[in-house]
Amino acid sequence: MQRVYINKISDFVDKDVTIKGWLYNIRSSGKLMFPEIRDGSGIIQGVVAKSTVPESVWEDFSKLTQESSIIVKGKVSKHPKKENVFELQINDLEIISLAEPYPITPKEHGVEFLMDRRHLWLRTPRQVAILRIRNEIIQSIRDYMYINGFILFDAPIFTPNACEGTTTLFATEYFDLGKAYLSQSGQLYAEAGALALGKVYTLGPTFRAENSMTRKHITEFWMMEPEMAYYDIDDNMDLIEDFLEYVVSRVLKNCAVELQTLGRDVSKLEKVKKPFPRITYDEAVEILRKKDIPLIRKTESGEEQIRPFPWGEDFGAPHEEAIVEDFEKPVMVHRWPAEAKSFYMKRDPKNPDIALGVDVLAPEGFGEIIGGSQREDSLAELEKRIKEHKLPFDDFQWYLDLRRFGSVPHSGFGLGIERMVTWICNLEHIREAIPFPRRPNRIKP
RNA sequence: UCGACAGUAGCUCAAUGGUGGAGCAUUCGGCUGUUAACCGAAGGGUUGCAGGUUCAAGUCCUGCCUGUCGAGCCA
Numbered sequence: 349m350q351r352v353y354i355n356k357i358s359d360f361v362d363k364d365v366t367i368k369g370w371l372y373n374i375r376s377s378g379k380l381m382f383p384e385i386r387d388g389s390g391i392i393q394g395v396v397a398k399s400t401v402p403e404s405v406w407e408d409f410s411k412l413t414q415e416s417s418i419i420v421k422g423k424v425s426k427h428p429k430k431e432n433v434f435e436l437q438i439n440d441l442e443i444i445s446l447a448e449p450y451p452i453t454p455k456e457h458g459v460e461f462l463m464d465r466r467h468l469w470l471r472t473p474r475q476v477a478i479l480r481i482r483n484e485i486i487q488s489i490r491d492y493m494y495i496n497g498f499i500l501f502d503a504p505i506f507t508p509n510a511c512e513g514t515t516t517l518f519a520t521e522y523f524d525l526g527k528a529y530l531s532q533s534g535q536l537y538a539e540a541g542a543l544a545l546g547k548v549y550t551l552g553p554t555f556r557a558e559n560s561m562t563r564k565h566i567t568e569f570w571m572m573e574p575e576m577a578y579y580d581i582d583d584n585m586d587l588i589e590d591f592l593e594y595v596v597s598r599v600l601k602n603c604a605v606e607l608q609t610l611g612r613d614v615s616k617l618e619k620v621k622k623p624f625p626r627i628t629y630d631e632a633v634e635i636l637r638k639k640d641i642p643l644i645r646k647t648e649s650g651e652e653q654i655r656p657f658p659w660g661e662d663f664g665a666p667h668e669e670a671i672v673e674d675f676e677k678p679v680m681v682h683r684w685p686a687e688a689k690s691f692y693m694k695r696d697p698k699n700p701d702i703a704l705g706v707d708v709l710a711p712e713g714f715g716e717i718i719g720g721s722q723r724e725d726s727l728a729e730l731e732k733r734i735k736e737h738k739l740p741f742d743d744f745q746w747y748l749d750l751r752r753f754g755s756v757p758h759s760g761f762g763l764g765i766e767r768m769v770t771w772i773c774n775l776e777h778i779r780e781a782i783p784f785p786r787r788p789n790r791i792k793p
Numbered sequence: 794u795c796g797a798c799a800g801u802a803g804c805u806c807a808a809u810g811g812u813g814g815a816g817c818a819u820u821c822g823g824c825u826g827u828u829a830a831c832c833g834a835a836g837g838g839u840u841g842c843a844g845g846u847u848c849a850a851g852u853c854c855u856g857c858c859u860g861u862c863g864a865g866c867c868a
Contacts, residue, residue, distance in 0.1 A: 377831085378824035397825070414818095428826070449803085454829045455817050456805050460860055515866065533868090558866055559794065571868060646795085646864085664864080719868065764868025789860080 349421055354390035355605070357434050360424045367392065367436065368419045370471070371412050371447075373454050381409050385420060385436070390605070391473060393427075394420060394438045405441050414453070415471070417444040459777075466784055467793050477606035478780055481599055482769045486551070488598035489572055489763075492591055493549050498574060501541035501548035503534025505555075509743040516557040518567075530555035533762060536692075536747050538575035539723060542758050543750055549574040559788045563777040564715055566766060568786040575760035581694075581704040581722040584759035585680050588708060588718060589624045592678055596620040599772055612774050616712060619676045628683045629702075632671050633657055641670045662688040665715065672709045678717070682706040691733040693721040694757075706761070714771040720761025727751035 351366040352359075369387030376382070379398040384391055398406050412418070421440040427433035452468050462469045469475055493500070506520075506528040515532055522528035534550035541548035550573045557567065574587070596617055599607070607614055627635075642653035643661050663671070663681075672679050686695055686703040696702035708718035724730045730751055734744050769781035779785040784793065 373829080375827045375830050376824085377827055380825045380827075382827050382830085384828085393828080395826080399825080449819070451803075451818095453804070453818055456829090458805075458860090461804070554868080556867070560866065561861090562863075562865095565867075569868065644864085651864095662866095716868065762868060767868055 354385075354387050354392045356389075357392060357424055357436075358432075361426060361434065362424065364421065364423050365436070366419060366421050369417070371414060371416045371418055373414065374409070374412060376410075381406075383409065383412070383420075383438070385418070386471070386473070386476075388476065392434060392436055394422065394436045395425075396438045396441075401439055405439070408441050408443055411446070412443070413447045414450040415447040415468075417447070418442065419444060459779075463779070463785075463790060464793075470783060473609055475780065477603075477609040478769065478773050478775070479783065480606045481603045481610075481773055482765070482781065484599050484603050485595055485768055485772065486570075486765065488595045489551065489591075491598075492594045493574065496547075498547045498549045499541070499545045501538060501545065501550055501575075502552060503531065503537040503550045503573075505531050505553070507531045509740050518555050518557045532556055533571065534573050535575065535760060535762065538573050538760060539747070539750055539758065542575040542577045542760070543754065543756065547574070547576045561788060563779075564767065564770075566778055566782065566785050566787055569782070570765035572763045572765060573760060575758065577756050577758045579722075579759040580757055581682060581706060581759060584720055584722065584761060585626060585682065585706055588680065588706070588720065588761060589622045589678075592624075592708075593620060593622050595768070596772065607773075610773050612772075616676070617772065620678065620711075624677045624680055624708075625675050626680045626682060627671075629681060629685060630659075630683070632663070632667075632681050633659055635671055635674075636663075636667055639670050641667055660685045660687055668709050668715050669713050672711060672713060676711055678711060679709045680706050681709065689721070691737045691739065692723050692730070694724045695729070704759075708761075710767070710771040712771070712774070714767070716764075717767045717771060718761050718763050720759065722757065722759040725751060725755045725757055727755065 349364050349366045350360075351368060354367065354369070357365075367385055367387055369385045372384040372386040372391055374381060374383040381396040383394045383396065385394055396406065396409050419442040420436065420438050422436040422438040425435050425437050427435055450468075451465055452462070452472065470479070490500075506522060507530075508528065517529040517532055519527045519529055532554050534552065534554070538548055538550050550571070552570065553568055554571045555568055558565070576583070576587070579587070600614060600617055604614075636657040640655060641657060642655040643657050644651050644653055644664070657667070671681065682705065683696060683702050684705045684707075686693070686701055689703040689705045693703040693705045696704055703721065705719070705721040707716050708720075709715060710717045724733065727748060730748060734741060766778050766781035769775070770778050773781070775781060779787065
């Protein structure tokens, strides 16, 4: 008898099939039982009638516990009441392993309880849907990059120094060479790749040791960083919107069932079409001033509100929300005050106080999902900047070599995979966007 | 790191300073179309830890621990 997966069950109506999976839940009604069986691809309701199955099968079903692994055989039928829903009229059961009492019931649970059992929580329909969408996002990223001539360029995880010199890094002993740090970005290495291969991208884990306890931060997250030679900041933004449109459309096309499981309002995602709004930092500040959103600065006695919003300050959560709320697409904020941005960003030739950076803010208040820029390609400027930021000059010699030997205008950006998943899936918290999230107060399971 | 809030049965939550309860889960019984099924019964507690106020503390006070949310940092 053919073994089938539940998400393909509609192809087998009136056929006898085998399903290999686990018992998700079971309801009984005297001489009838309704086991819900999951196999990783979906859930199907089985029907077991005492009058039509052997007594041993009926007894075996009676003793089944939640999450017991089972193989069932039966005929696929249409649900008597529901459209496009299928059932399995079960006539045989093989118990592979009878599960011990299962801690995660179909009822409500708290976050801590579930996170302590993340390895089991992953089996629930909601988590399965999220991880399937994560898979589609990453696969579509790889496909987009491959189709468009980008070369996968894996950056190292052990690095000798801070890439951007700002955030706190995880340190570890590295043989006789002193401290090594876990990478917070593959960008600098991707720049070397871009000058070798033209267009490259990295896709791998990155690490930030900041004690950030918010719904948008994890300490270990996956980042995709394309880097392109002969791209300026505007080429970079062209790529960002084309890329984001592709990924979102792929999820809409291939993950309709999963989005429905999550209750996602897909009409919001369907609006993610080119072109996206591009506003300069100056224009964003104008929006904040018009809406009278102040800068909030901490003082010894508490906090003070500064209005109008002063030019040169970075945006916080309330500012991002105010900027995004009038748009239904990702918003690209570009050309930032250089003071607020990293050392490697190229200055605007028309205004040295401006850095050619771009932040992409997801709609619906999900915040920053992409940070990118045109990179500084002048050796003298970059040397000056590294000294100003008091970065270890020797460690950056190889990076400066990229400006010594055939420097070109080049650009790139970093996309936070989990933030993308959080947005697409409309999650409350980033911790659901990765199988085993790492946060400052959690390393297990 | 700072601020706010919370911690009571395996889980989710109630309980005016005055004898700690319910739903679910578990066990047993009932039910031939259930949908987080339902109905009946049973078992299940050092109220996060330490101290204090009080005739009396789950409840008020202090400290600690743990967690959640927010801020900063950013993807």
